[in-house]
Structures are given as C-alpha cells and as structure tokens.
Amino acid sequence: MYYDKLIFELSTDGRKGYSLPKTDVKRHDVPDHLKRPDCPGLPEVSELDVVRHYTNVSFKNFGIEKGFYPLGSCTMKYNPKINQDMANLPEFASLHPYQPLDTVQGMLHVYHETQRMLSEISGLDTFSLNPFAGAHGEHVGLMIMKAYHRSRGDEKRTKVIVPDSAHGTNPASATVTGLESVEVKSNVDGTVNLTDLKKVLDDECAGIMLTNPNTLGIFEKDILEIAKLVHEAGGLLYYDGANLNPLLGFARPGDMGFDIMHINLHKTFSTPHGGGGPGSGPVGVTKTLKPFLPKPVVKKTNEGYTLDGETDLSIGQVSHFVGNIGVALKAYAYLLTIGKDSITDIARFSTLNANYVKESLKDVYHLPIEGICKHEFVFDGLKDKSTGVTTLDVAKRLLDFDMHPPTVYFPLVFKESIMVEPPENESKQTIDKFIDVMRIIANEAKEDPDKVKGAPYTTVVKRLDEALAARKPLVKYKDLLDE
Amino acid sequence: MHKYMPHTHEDVRAMLDRIGVEKIEDLFSEIPKTLVHKELDIPNSMSEIELRDHFAALAKQNTPLIPFMGAGAYDHYTPSIIRHLIERQEFLTAYTPYQPEIAQGTLQYIFEYQSMICQLTGMDVSNASMYDGATATAEAMFMATGVRRSDKILMSATVNPNIQRVVKTYADYRDIEVIMVAEEDGQTNLENVKALMDKDVAGLIVQNPNVYGITEDFSNVKDALDEHKGLFIMNHDPSLLAHLKTPASWGVDIAVGEAQTLGVPLSYGGPYIGYMATTKKLMRKMPGRICGVTKDQDGKRAFVLTLQAREQHIRREKANSNICSNQSLLALFVTIYMATMGKKGLYEAQQMSMDNAHYLHEKLLELPTFEAAFDKPFFKEFTLKTSLDIDSMNDVLKTHGFLGPFPQKRFDDTKADLVTFAVTEKRTKAQMDAFVDIVRGLN
Incomplete structure (x- = not known):
C-alpha cells in the first residue's frame, strides 16, 4: 500500500504529541501590540501518529544501507554506525558554543586533531572546519584567494579559471565572491588544455579551480606544469575536494602545488549525506595563506586548546559559531577507524x-x-x-x-x-x-x-x-x- | 583486511585480470613519481573498542554546563522520538533527491518543512533550508541587493554581532556596503532608518528578538522602506512565532533565522539550520532548493524539486547562489519537532520559556548588584546591567555547573557592564532559585 498522507492530513483537533512539566512560575503575557492574533497551522497529532507517519515516509526513500549507490562525484560510501554513536555522546552534543574553554577541551581536541589529520592527508599547512559544505568551502576558499591578492594591492586579479568539466558550484562560487569565472575548454579527457590555459593566464587571473582527478575520473598528469604556469602568472590554485577519495595516501594536493582546497567530509570521510546535508567543507591553505583563514581558529597552546579570533588579515567570520562540528566528530571517528594502515x-x-x-x-x-x-x-x-x-x-x-x-x-x-x-x-x-x-x-x-x-x-x-x-x-x- | 573494505585476494585478482593489469598500483602509474607520498603521520587504525575508550576519555574533558545563556544557541528540549526517526537509514544516508521516484521520503518532509515554516512566518514560500541563521541572513542580503540592483544595504546595530560579521564578510567580497543603523534604548532607531534610506539602498536587515533579547516594535518600518522600494529582511527566532507577530504581518519581504531553537541540540554550535522564506513575488529570486507538488504518469500526487533554473547546477555562474548541500536532515529534525509540539505545544513550551525568563528577571532585579538595562519587552532572553565582576561571577557559576550570562563586552567594549541571560522551558524553578542564590552571594 502506498502511503500518501501529509502530516497535516492526520491532524485531529485536541490531539497532542508532547508533554511538559507543571510549573508554578507566574504566567506572563506578550504585550498586545507584539502579539500574534492567530495560531500557526501546525498539526495536532499523537506521538505514535508522528512516529508512524515519518516511518512510513522513510519507506519512500532509498538509502545506502538498502543497496548499491554508485553516484558519481558524490562518494556514497557506508556511513558507519559507531561514528553516529560517538557524535551523539551527551558530553559532546550538549555543549553550548560559548562554554568556557576549560569545559570543552575534549571537543576542541577533536577539532584540532581533525584539522591536523586533514593537513597531513592533503599536504596543506592548516585547515579551518568552519565552512558548512563543499560549496561553502569554495566560497570561503575564493574569499581567501581574493583577500590574498588584495593584501598585496593586486586588486585587478578578479578572474577565476574554471574548466568546462567543473562542478556547477565552481563558477557559482566565483560569482558570489565577486569574481568572474572564465571557462576554458578541456581536452577530450577533461584534462586542462595547456595551450588554452596559457592564453587566459594574465595579470587579471586570480587563480584556477580544479578537481583532480577531474569529473571524468582522469588524473591531471600535467598538474605540476599547470601549477608552475599558474604560479608564474601570479595566480593561485584551488583544489575542489569532491574527488579526493582515490588520492588518499597516494598523492597530496599540497604537493601538487595547490594553495587552497576544500574537503567534503560527507564524501571522502564517510559522514552521512542526510538527504542533502548537513555536510562539512573544511578549507585548507598553505602557510602563506594561513593568516587569511576565517575566524575563529582553534589553536593548541601550552595551556590547552584556545579559540582565536584575532588576526588582521582574516577574511572574517563565515559561520555564527564553528561550523558543523557535529559532522567533524563523525569524520574524526572515521579517520581513527581507518588509520594510516588502511x-x-x-x-x-x-x-x-x-x-x-x-x-x-x-x-x-x-x-x-x-x-x-x-x-x-x-x-x-x-x-x-x-x-x-x-x-x-x-x-x-x-x-x-x-x-x-x-x-x-x-x-x-x-x-x-x-x-x-x-x-x-x-x-x-x-x-x-x-x-x-x-x-x-x-x-x-x-x-x-x-x-x-x-x-x-x-x-x-x-x-x-x-x-x-x-x-x-x-x-x-x-x-x-x-x- | 579492514571491516569497511570487503575485497579478498581472489576478488582483487579476478578484477585485475578483467582490467588487464598486474597489480592495483598499476592503476596509479600516471601519478608523477615525485608526488607519491611517504607514510602519513596519522594514528594506526583503532578497533571499535579502542575508539569507544578514546571517545570516553575525550568526553571526560568536556563538562556540559546548565545554560543561563543563549546568544544565538538555546537549550530547548528535544523529544526522544526525533533522534530515532532522523537516524533511520532511509533519511540519514540518502543523497539529495535528484531521483524523485526513490526520494519521495526526503521530498515529502521538505514539503512539510516548507509548509510549517510558512505557517510560522506567515510568508508565501520557504526553501529547503540554509546552513545557519547567519549565512541565511547573508544570503538574504545577496537576494535583496540582486533584486534591487543595488550595492548598499542597511543593518540594525541591534542584530547579533556574529550575524553582522557574517553578513559583512559576504558583502565585502562583492563590494556591497553594509550601512549600520543606530540603536536607541536597545532598539532599531526608526528615524535613523529614514535618514539613511534612499532609492540606492536595497533594504534593511533587523533581528527579532534582538541581541539584547528585546522584542522590537517594527511599526512604520515597512512604510519607511516602501517609500524607496527597499526590501525588509527580518531574522526571527522561529520558536517564538506562536506568540509573536509574524514577519509577514510586519511587511517583511525576506524572513530568515536560526531554527536551532526548534529543539536542535546545542552541539557546540552545529549542525544547526538556517531558514529562509519570502513572498510569492520574490520566489524565483530565492536561493536554495524548493520542493513542489506535481503528479506522476498515473496522476498520483508526488513531490519534486522545482524552479531549479535558479540553481548552480543549471545556471552555473548566473545562479542565485552557490548553495548545493544544505541542512536537509536538520530540516527533517525541526519538522518532526514542529509536528510533535503541534499547534498548542510550541505555544506552551515557549510560554514556559517566557515565564521562566520573567521570573529570573524579577529575582535578579531584587539583588542590589543588578539593574535593568532597558525598559523593553523581552521573551526568553534579557539584558541587565551589573556591578559585579562578570568574569569572576561566571567562574563561580561554572563551579556550580552553570553557564552564566553572556557578557556583551565580548561584542562591544563600551558595554562592559551588560550581561544577557536566557532560559528556556527546560529550566526549573529550583535551578533558577539555586542560580540566583549563588549570584546573591557575590559582591
């Protein structure tokens, strides 16, 4: 039988699905001029109504645990249960983001160690876990690119080279960062055409965004040459981490000459896609670009871990708090389970x-x-x-x-x-x-x-x-x- | 062999034979030798037992405190059923619903989520979620400046400074000027809005309740903006919209906010969920995914992502936004929360938050060390002036397991004596009395 109901269609006046404690605190009223005159049309349902409804709704979905999920560029790997259990531990899940630092050292350890392991894996100096998703990472990474050129007084560098095989987010991210994307045609195998690349490498080039292996699954074998050309032209290289999976332990974007990258924890590091999020898009940079990372930055000091908000060059804040840290917890558990041996x-x-x-x-x-x-x-x-x-x-x-x-x-x-x-x-x-x-x-x-x-x-x-x-x-x- | 990787020697041999190479490493031969990396400096793999022990040790280095602070993250109750339901693999492990025939579950809850956000805000259309309340506000700023073809926007000084900072970061890289509207007695100064508003300004961003917890009166704001075709953007706590006038009734064009207040655990700041809703008129300018109703070949009601011509995977550099992944599972979370609380529960729970906040407010004002900072209505969060040393007060509170109030000096040096308290339906009278007793002992 096909379950076709909306939760609103189950609503029956007078039913409820919640319980609240009795209270003897005096009742207060909203002043009339600020008061909503009507009631929002939310459903009235029992707890079992809710549970049964969403269970039946779930049956209309296909998840990784049901069967094969070979979605290209999405890396739909198994989402380990233990990661979920660890992230749900109340000592992590019930921390207020403004708790004193000495009460959140375990959480900051996870943040810092995850950053460190991502740096090691990718060959870049430092990561920030603040970006919420891959596209957010691109946005943040391109802000860093732009901020770097600005800091050198090189304001005319506003063009970002994007191959025609790139993810749609790449050109869109350039636009939201106030940069202009310049599309270059790829070779038949999606790799960068060096001749065409040279034509667009001028003094207005802020950098290039590449996925390696590219969206056709082909490793960019000229990457060292590309990096040399882009750097010589004064541009920076951005690595779209969507396809990092096949390079783990083999080759590192940092060693290839990339200056900035994002990683999709919800692809390479096994955190669930959740039907479209929450993801997490940590951004990594070279030592030179470290001062531009978004605030706050988690640091290890002799007195323990701290949150540092003060650098003059930082692009600023890109999230209210420190990003989807609950997602990073799962990636951390995954990294420890995999380890350097696997x-x-x-x-x-x-x-x-x-x-x-x-x-x-x-x-x-x-x-x-x-x-x-x-x-x-x-x-x-x-x-x-x-x-x-x-x-x-x-x-x-x-x-x-x-x-x-x-x-x-x-x-x-x-x-x-x-x-x-x-x-x-x-x-x-x-x-x-x-x-x-x-x-x-x-x-x-x-x-x-x-x-x-x-x-x-x-x-x-x-x-x-x-x-x-x-x-x-x-x-x-x-x-x-x-x- | 690792438990997550099932390949036996025989499997590998057979697969390599089909491919026609000797060994797996031959599949990596195009990677330049100079790039092939040495051993990584990360720990060896842990068994599940070791991992649990490791997390247990780390958990001991965290001490959850009972919050008497909000400042953008609120300790509301999470009904048990939510965690169980959202962790069903059908929801948790699915990808974005690009194949609608096998993603009706995700699409349906997005539709229900959109419906509920519209019920709370009074707006015509909601998207499927944004990253958090701050980035949703920044996206609303992009939307407004895009619609009005303008590079200036007003923002009230009473917006939480963390939201201000995110909006300014986003604006800076597109050369959009964010002009601050002065505050007066803890509220947005309407005269200043009028003075700063002109036809070149895209609109105004406000927050309700604001950074001090004050529920602002936005009478006449819409008129002031309309005169110059400015758009009205309001960041509003959605949990209070069973009590407070809706953004739509203030004439808001784009309603945004942080929906963490709909039962999402504190989780040290994330994952939370931003929401965004707008008018029919601006629907096609909204960023993010939107789910709509359609029919299948047999005429059956079905759900599908719609108006996708706004989005990055179709429009690339011309898209309204670059957003792709959002906070979908959190949209399901707050949908189940809203369904569970329902028409009356959301009202009753937040009535308790309001009652508790006013009780605490009254008790603290009985102490000689506190006085009112503003004489303005508030809901679950309020700001007082104190003669106490705030850091030492919060240190003492910490030793008793309490997270003390938010010091406004963290945002603004000139507000060294202002502290902002927040309580929810979860705080008991006994906890509040104990809290006040500790503070009473300080001088």
Whole structure:
C-alpha cells in the first residue's frame, strides 16, 4: 500500500504529541501590540501518529544501507554506525558554543586533531572546519584567494579559471565572491588544455579551480606544469575536494602545488549525506595563506586548546559559531577507524572498483575516454543508441532493480553522461550484480526499448511531471488547500 | 583486511585480470613519481573498542554546563522520538533527491518543512533550508541587493554581532556596503532608518528578538522602506512565532533565522539550520532548493524539486547562489519537532520559556548588584546591567555547573557592564532559585 498522507492530513483537533512539566512560575503575557492574533497551522497529532507517519515516509526513500549507490562525484560510501554513536555522546552534543574553554577541551581536541589529520592527508599547512559544505568551502576558499591578492594591492586579479568539466558550484562560487569565472575548454579527457590555459593566464587571473582527478575520473598528469604556469602568472590554485577519495595516501594536493582546497567530509570521510546535508567543507591553505583563514581558529597552546579570533588579515567570520562540528566528530571517528594502515586501501579499492565496472561494461555502453580512470568514470550513454533509449531511461530502469542510478547528465561535456562511482566498501559480488543489471538493461534497450522508456514500474511513484511543478508552483500545504 | 573494505585476494585478482593489469598500483602509474607520498603521520587504525575508550576519555574533558545563556544557541528540549526517526537509514544516508521516484521520503518532509515554516512566518514560500541563521541572513542580503540592483544595504546595530560579521564578510567580497543603523534604548532607531534610506539602498536587515533579547516594535518600518522600494529582511527566532507577530504581518519581504531553537541540540554550535522564506513575488529570486507538488504518469500526487533554473547546477555562474548541500536532515529534525509540539505545544513550551525568563528577571532585579538595562519587552532572553565582576561571577557559576550570562563586552567594549541571560522551558524553578542564590552571594 502506498502511503500518501501529509502530516497535516492526520491532524485531529485536541490531539497532542508532547508533554511538559507543571510549573508554578507566574504566567506572563506578550504585550498586545507584539502579539500574534492567530495560531500557526501546525498539526495536532499523537506521538505514535508522528512516529508512524515519518516511518512510513522513510519507506519512500532509498538509502545506502538498502543497496548499491554508485553516484558519481558524490562518494556514497557506508556511513558507519559507531561514528553516529560517538557524535551523539551527551558530553559532546550538549555543549553550548560559548562554554568556557576549560569545559570543552575534549571537543576542541577533536577539532584540532581533525584539522591536523586533514593537513597531513592533503599536504596543506592548516585547515579551518568552519565552512558548512563543499560549496561553502569554495566560497570561503575564493574569499581567501581574493583577500590574498588584495593584501598585496593586486586588486585587478578578479578572474577565476574554471574548466568546462567543473562542478556547477565552481563558477557559482566565483560569482558570489565577486569574481568572474572564465571557462576554458578541456581536452577530450577533461584534462586542462595547456595551450588554452596559457592564453587566459594574465595579470587579471586570480587563480584556477580544479578537481583532480577531474569529473571524468582522469588524473591531471600535467598538474605540476599547470601549477608552475599558474604560479608564474601570479595566480593561485584551488583544489575542489569532491574527488579526493582515490588520492588518499597516494598523492597530496599540497604537493601538487595547490594553495587552497576544500574537503567534503560527507564524501571522502564517510559522514552521512542526510538527504542533502548537513555536510562539512573544511578549507585548507598553505602557510602563506594561513593568516587569511576565517575566524575563529582553534589553536593548541601550552595551556590547552584556545579559540582565536584575532588576526588582521582574516577574511572574517563565515559561520555564527564553528561550523558543523557535529559532522567533524563523525569524520574524526572515521579517520581513527581507518588509520594510516588502511587509508591507502580506500584509494586502491575505489579505483579498482571503478576500473572493473568500466572494463566490464564498455562493450555495451559508450566509453568516450579509454584508459585507466581513478575512482569514477563516465559513459556517454548506450553504445547502440539506435532505439532511442536515453541515459535517463537507463537510470529510471535501474530503479526497478533496487539500485540507485549513477549521476546522470553530468559532466556537461558529453550529451548522455552516466557517471559511475563504486566506493571502496562495495564488494565484487555487489558490483557484479550491477554489471549484470546494466547489461540486462542494454539488452532490453535493443529488444524491447519501450520497456526501458516506460520505467520505472516498481517505485512508489512513476515518472513525474516536472514541468507542471514549475509552471504552477505548489510549495506548501496551504497551496494545496487553496487550489 | 579492514571491516569497511570487503575485497579478498581472489576478488582483487579476478578484477585485475578483467582490467588487464598486474597489480592495483598499476592503476596509479600516471601519478608523477615525485608526488607519491611517504607514510602519513596519522594514528594506526583503532578497533571499535579502542575508539569507544578514546571517545570516553575525550568526553571526560568536556563538562556540559546548565545554560543561563543563549546568544544565538538555546537549550530547548528535544523529544526522544526525533533522534530515532532522523537516524533511520532511509533519511540519514540518502543523497539529495535528484531521483524523485526513490526520494519521495526526503521530498515529502521538505514539503512539510516548507509548509510549517510558512505557517510560522506567515510568508508565501520557504526553501529547503540554509546552513545557519547567519549565512541565511547573508544570503538574504545577496537576494535583496540582486533584486534591487543595488550595492548598499542597511543593518540594525541591534542584530547579533556574529550575524553582522557574517553578513559583512559576504558583502565585502562583492563590494556591497553594509550601512549600520543606530540603536536607541536597545532598539532599531526608526528615524535613523529614514535618514539613511534612499532609492540606492536595497533594504534593511533587523533581528527579532534582538541581541539584547528585546522584542522590537517594527511599526512604520515597512512604510519607511516602501517609500524607496527597499526590501525588509527580518531574522526571527522561529520558536517564538506562536506568540509573536509574524514577519509577514510586519511587511517583511525576506524572513530568515536560526531554527536551532526548534529543539536542535546545542552541539557546540552545529549542525544547526538556517531558514529562509519570502513572498510569492520574490520566489524565483530565492536561493536554495524548493520542493513542489506535481503528479506522476498515473496522476498520483508526488513531490519534486522545482524552479531549479535558479540553481548552480543549471545556471552555473548566473545562479542565485552557490548553495548545493544544505541542512536537509536538520530540516527533517525541526519538522518532526514542529509536528510533535503541534499547534498548542510550541505555544506552551515557549510560554514556559517566557515565564521562566520573567521570573529570573524579577529575582535578579531584587539583588542590589543588578539593574535593568532597558525598559523593553523581552521573551526568553534579557539584558541587565551589573556591578559585579562578570568574569569572576561566571567562574563561580561554572563551579556550580552553570553557564552564566553572556557578557556583551565580548561584542562591544563600551558595554562592559551588560550581561544577557536566557532560559528556556527546560529550566526549573529550583535551578533558577539555586542560580540566583549563588549570584546573591557575590559582591
């Protein structure tokens, strides 16, 4: 049975789901001129109503614990339960952000150690955990880039080079930082075209944003040359950490010449995506750029850990407190569980998995870039497109086999992109099953294309009319009642 | 072998054979030799037993205190069911709902969240959440300056300085000038708004309750802004909107705020959740994700992300904002909170916060060491002037397990004798009496 109710539709006058203590404190009233005359239309439901409702709502979702989730560039790895337990410890979860420093040394230790381990892993001098998500990290990182040029009186550097294969957040982050993004065409494999790069490296260049391996899963083998060119032109290199997973323990962005980077703790370091957040996007910088980090900065001193807000060059504050620290707790637990003895295996097995899938399917899906990939790769749709079955159709058909589809229609450099990322937690058995299903779908596309075009059949809803939602926005319960 | 990585030797061999390479390291041969790194200086892996012991030791170095302070983070009660429900793997481990057929759960709670935020604020449309209240305010500033094609905005001096700082950081890099409106007796000075407002200014940012806990009277503010087509941005504590006039009824164009007050644990400052809601007119200028209702092929009601042409993954450099991940799971958290508290519970809980705050206020004013700083209405947070040495007072309170009031001198040197207290429905009369007794003993 399909559960179709909204919580508002369960509401019954007089029911309640809460309990409060009795109190003998004198009652006070809001002055009339500030008082709300009516009651907000929240539901009236019992505790069991709430529990059953959200349990039934949850059944309409697909999570990592249900099945394979090879979303490219999202690194949907297992979210360990122990991390959740540790982050929920009341000694961490019930601390007020303005408690005296001597009452929060355990928390600050986690903050500082996480920073330190991220520095070690990435080869950059110092990290700030304050940014809330990847895109926030980009915003903060580009502020640092701009602040650095400003501090040298080099105000004309306002252009940021972004390859056409980059994540959409990259150019958007440039805009919100008051910088202009300059798109450069990539080589066919998504790597930077050095000739084109040289053309845009001038005295207005603030820097370049790169993902390495890039969004096609290809390692930028000319990275040292690129870094040299950009630095010689007076620019800085920004590393988008979305694809850090396959480099863990192998190579470090700092050693490649990157000056600023962000890390997505909710990708590489196993913290849950939560249906779209909370993430955490720590930003790391070289020693030169350290004074520009956002405030406050956690420091280790002889008297213990402190929160330091005072540097003249800091870009300022980018969060009310110290960011999504609860997320960092989980990443810290993960880092300790993995340790230096296993961290390289993350890179090794995620890369092995991706290459295995690629080689196992390239006879039926079009592989535009041959050769070794890192943790992910991109197909450009089915090899045989004659029946008109698209990437969207393949993705929807996968739903009927209880698998989450790969990322589709990204990167934009191919028309029918299918971006596959099978993280290191996934066994050969799981991957073989995916390969089988992808082959079944390719076969169906040939034999019975309408079957694929009509998918999905087994999900709680079928394909949606997205145009209707945009044409006539119904964005709250009251809109449904007013309709 | 590690418990998170299932590859056996046989698996690896078979996979390498399919790929056609000898060993896994061959898959990394394009990485320049000079880059290949030595051993990392991080600890060896811990077993679950060792990890628990390690966290237990760290936990001992934290001492949660009973807060009599707010200053942007409030100790409201979290019903037990919330943690259990949000940690269901279907919610916790899912990605952003880009495949709506298998993400109806996420999409539905976003829709319910948006509906409830609109009920509280009176606004027409809410997005799916922002990072925190401060960044939501900064995004509202971008939205207003974008809509008005302006590079100036007013902000009241009574906005919490941490929010001010975030807004100013964001503004600085886009060359937007943030002009401060003076405060008068703890409130936004309306005359100063009128004096500073002109057609080149995008609008005004205020906060309610403000940094002193005062619930401001915004009568005539909208008129002052309308004269110059300025937009009205209000950062409002959502938990108080069962009692207080809605942002919409003050004529607000963009309502934002910190929804941590809807039962989210203190967690040393995060993760919290910013909210943003606006008018129908400005809907398409709003940043972030928006969920809408549609139908599937069979005509069944379904939910989907909509108006995506505003967003970075479609519009790239022309997007309204760069926001991608937000605080989705926290949106579910506060949705369950609002559903659990419901129409009456939110009112009753915050009535208790208000009653407790007024009780504490009255008790403290009986002491010779405290006097009122402002004669203005407040809700759960209030500011007093004290003759006590604030740091020593808070040190003594700490030894009794209490987190003392917020010293306003942390924001402004000229306010050395002002302290701001906050209490919620969680504080008992006994705790407040004990607190006052300790303070009574000081001089």
